[in-house]
Amino acid sequence: MQTYHPNQIEKKWQAFWDEHGTYVTKNDYDKEPFYALIEFPYPSGQGLHVGHPRPYTALDIVARKRRYEGYNVLFPMGWDAFGLPTENYAIKNKIHPEQVTKQNVAHFKEQLKSIGFSFDWTREINTTDPSYYKWTQWIFLQLFKHGLAYKTEMPINWCPSCKVGLSNEEVVGGACERCGTQVVHKVKSQWMLKITEYADKLIDDLDDLDFIDRVKAQQVNWIGRSHGAKMRFALEGTDDKLEVFTTRPDTVFGATYMVIAPEHPMVQKYRDRLKNIDEIDAYIEQVQKKSDFERAEMNKDKTGVELKGLRAVNPLSGRSIPVWISDYVLMSYGTGAIMAVPAHDERDYEFATKFGMEIIPVIDGGNVEDGAYTGKEEGKMINSDFLNGMTAKDAIETMLDYVEAHDIGKRTTNFKLRDWVFSRQRYWGEPMPLVYCEDCGWVPVPEEELPVLLPDVENYEPTDDGESPLASMTDWVNTTCPKCGKPAKRETDTMPQWAGSSWYFIRYIDPHNDEALADPEAMAYWLPVDWYNGGMEHTTLHLLYSRFWHKFLYDIGVVPTKEPYAKRTSHGMILGENGEKMSKSRGNVVNPDEIIAQYGADTLRVYEMFIGDFEKGAPWSDSGVKGARRFLERVWNLQSILKDGDTYTLENEKAVHKAIKKVSYDYENLKANTAIATLMSLVNTFNDNGVLSKEDFRTFLMLLNPVAPHITEELWEQNNLGGYLHEHAWPQYDEAKVQDDTIELPVQFNGKVKFTVTVAKGADEDTVKAAVQSNDQFEAFLGDKHVVKAIYVPNRIYNIVVK
Structure with missing residues (x-):
């Protein structure tokens, strides 16, 4: 038997999945669809930390299980890549934001692939790609044409040092969170989106959605209807x-x-x-x-x-x-x-x-x-x-x-909900597709001329007067009015990062379509998203903004559903070993690359799913990682007791059926921690019994596969269990074989439980009475009292009334 070498195994299977398109999704309209969505990440320069894989793995487990059950699964990934952090990094390091984004995306993608997620990479999107933001601009134009985008004077938080408007959350103690300079308030002409027009719908339509209660509560409280x-x-x-x-x-x-x-x-x-x-x-x-x-x-x-x-x-x-x-x-x-x-x-x-x-x-x-x-x-x-x-x-x-x-x-x-401030006086964002004409006012760029490309600039630093860096690009700014043909100027504000993330789940459905957001037939098949998982920090603004855009697109006949997401769940953060939030300043960030190099991706996946209740935060533990690796080594070593046999062994059959039922339920309810505990127990059962048939092993590997896909594929192939694991169906359990043949029956004296006896399920009263009276504890609790009567509720209780 070979030694377990996860790095070799994992690279092999990741290459295999890519080469064979194992997780590429087709629009097979004859199959039952299942659309699993995770929040696409912002590709920062720091790369992934161990908090990212937790929600990704949880929904990857569900996606894999649903494929084995015959569903047509869409599980995509992309990049929320516009925004201030990249621009600030670019300014500091004198590198163009576009180049920074390319480098960061490449690093993130390499990291995600190394963890073995079953994403369909053929549907990868990037909010900074002109073929993507063409449609972000198109949606904005529809909002403008329907009176839901307007410009007005608004006070903003202005940092004189960073030369940028700050959100309320970026102001701490009256100072800029990044540089500490005292913030001043400036009045600025800003584009606004009239989300308040949808305030009632955003509350009332929550009733029909499978969102966890605390997510619904946050939505309702943020809107604040009174x-x-x-x-x-x-x-x-x-x-x-x-x-x-x-x-x-x-x-x-x-x-x-x-x-x-x-x-x-x-x-x-x-x-x-x-x-x-x-x-x-x-x-x-x-x-x-x-x-x-x-x-x-x-x-x-x-x-x-x-x-x-x-x-x-x-x-x-x-x-x-x-x-x-x-x-x-x-x-x-x-x-x-x-x-x-x-x-x-x-x-x-x-x-x-x-x-x-x-x-x-x-x-x-x-x-x-x-x-x-x-x-x-x-x-x-x-x-x-x-x-x-x-x-x-x-x-x-x-x-x-x-x-x-x-x-x-x-x-x-x-x-309480205010209209959405949609302007940013920055470079790294989607250009607003509007021009201003002295005679015609604000005029939309013709749709056939989209996208309005973000021009290449040498200097993308913010200006002293608070205008966008685009304002100084006179060749780009000066244009003609699409309506009257007279001289006009382009809008130099750009859109906020929220823009691209408000509709990305639609683009995954048909990411290469240049004629529409997505094909209507494909949208009718995939929407709404069946299951969306993300952080609690995004259950107010991001969820509201994306629901607002989707409802608007529904009202104008672009999308077929009034809500984007049927189900929303949220996860707790992984904290540092000291119980604090991971951050570079605290020195407690754990790099997943190092864990994978030392222990393997499957170990990382098993540990992150076993760490605790998915909805709650949990501190990182190096000893816990080592424990996950030891478990996988025990799985690997099961080969030593493997015997031929295409049926369950008598010794293991009941435990295997119980595991199928428990693990299937747990995966669907984001309780992978207890599913893994069940599989650990099953390994103990196999070893205690000292026997393992190929059918026992097939079922076990299939149950473990959504959590640890590489080791299970390898063991399946090495032991000739039939084709490839990912080609097979999810195992089914027999309810009759889940039931125990014996039960622990509580024995009461005057209504208080004193001990239990093991009896056959459905045993008659005489058999139970004999078992009770032969128990060592019976005489001790009876003492000098005598039995008045006994009451037996089959399979539930045996109560002895004494005086």
């Missing part, structure tokens, strides 16, 4: 009114002050009448250093400034109330103004108590109790005129009717 009223508060001595949205119009009598965003236009409109404008300006300058995320989510210490000289009128009570600015109110959410009801809102209560504002309870037994906020909300309305004595539920409906009847406001549904 029902209530928009109400108008007059500003004293002006013709203006402040509009607020509230889900609790029943509490308006308790509104004792208002808070508006520091950026609210009323601040600047009435600055001449504000008596403390210097204090206000200083506060606004301080607020501009914070991101919206810091202001809304991390704001613990309430700050604010009263607008002295500007007051509002409570439209129900008629009382004059002060108006403040505070950083916790955002112009980008709602109306940029709130009515504050400190007796019944914790945030308002904290603000009111800090600044000495009046607190008027309007619900009896409500939130404030002995000067402290309790969080309770119960009882009936008080201090509320015609609402007094009503329950909150009745008061809400009464107030909604009242404000509409008296033209104070109207019923409204509000969303």
Whole structure:
């Protein structure tokens, strides 16, 4: 028997699969389709780390099993390759982003192939390929033509050092996450996508999807739908009114002050009448250093400034109330103004108590109790005129009717979801396929002229004024209007990285089609994606954006389904051995190349699937890797007890049938850890029995193959088990042979279990009684008591009543 040499075996089978097109998928419309999708990676310069293979292997297992069951499986891979990290690396190292991307993709692909995934590489896509982003631009044009893409002035987080607009998540403590420079807010003209038009559908259609609960919850919370009223508060001595949205119009009598965003236009409109404008300006300058995320989510210490000289009128009570600015109110959410009801809102209560504002309870037994906020909300309305004595539920409906009847406001549904900022003033992204004409405004590039190619530039560094590097390319920028033929200028903003990842799963279906996103017949066959797995960090924005694009394409008749994904699961991260997230700065990153070189790809796959509950994070363990390798060596050594025989051996038959049932279930439910444990136990059974027929071995190798494809293919071939393993069908179990012949029957004394006895399944009462009374523990528990009666529930319990 040869020694187990995984590196030789694995290279052999990877070459075989490539040469024979083993995992190439055909559009065989007579077969049952199964589309398995994983999030395509961003090809960074660091290459893969051991966290990447975990989700890939889990769905690779399912894909392999489904092929053996006769499904036509689509399991593709590609590259989400536009974006800021590559551009920053290119700028730092003076290498063109296109060259950086090619190098990174080649390295990633080599690494993925070395792990033995059953991807169909003939369908490989790359978001930076013009033949791909031609269709990204085409989708954008459809959004533009249907009024869902528009340009508007938007505040952005600007880093003066990096010369780039930053997302809220890239601003930490008011500074740029990358360089530490204080961020300033700039107003910029930005392209927006009207995702809010689809907000209701994005929530309501979740009901029909097989998404895990926490994914659905994140989607719903991010969209943040709430029902209530928009109400108008007059500003004293002006013709203006402040509009607020509230889900609790029943509490308006308790509104004792208002808070508006520091950026609210009323601040600047009435600055001449504000008596403390210097204090206000200083506060606004301080607020501009914070991101919206810091202001809304991390704001613990309430700050604010009263607008002295500007007051509002409570439209129900008629009382004059002060108006403040505070950083916790955002112009980008709602109306940029709130009515504050400190007796019944914790945030308002904290603000009111800090600044000495009046607190008027309007619900009896409500939130404030002995000067402290309790969080309770119960009882009936008080201090509320015609609402007094009503329950909150009745008061809400009464107030909604009242404000509409008296033209104070109207019923409204509000969303936390904002329209999608779609512009980036960077080079490495898809060019916007639009030109600006002084006479015609924004005009789309004719579809037959797509793609608008990203021009080759010598200098792709960001500009001092915040414009895209493309803005300085006058030969490219200056063009003619497709509508009137007069001089025009191209849009120099590029699309965000989210663009290419919002529809990539469609392109996999027909990646070489130059006439359409994909062939309609092929889309009807493959969509929606049957199973999509990815990280929890992408279950809000990426999932929302891609669902939005897909729903839009469905509405205009391009795709055949209203949802892109039928099922979504998520995985936990692999952490460093110290239990912390892997990162270069922490020095705890594990390179899969090193694990493969030392132990083999199958060991890496077995270990990552055996590490623990798939949905939870798990720390890396070198000793665990060694344990996985020892298991595979034991599998290899099973050859020493292999005998001829095309039926299961009597000694192993029951254990094999049990394993088929358990492993089949576990793979489909992302419980490969317990499936592997079952297979480890089966190896023990084989060795304990000292016998293994070829049929025993065939079934075992097939069950292990989705996790460890190389060693199982090799053992199948070496031992002449018939053709190639990947040509065979998934084994079936016999339910009768899964059942045990004997059971452990609990024995109770006066209803409490004291011991168990082993009896034949279905044994009669006399047989069970004899087994119980002959047990060594029977006399001990009976003691000096006597048996009153015995109750036997077949195969369940034997209860002895004693006195």
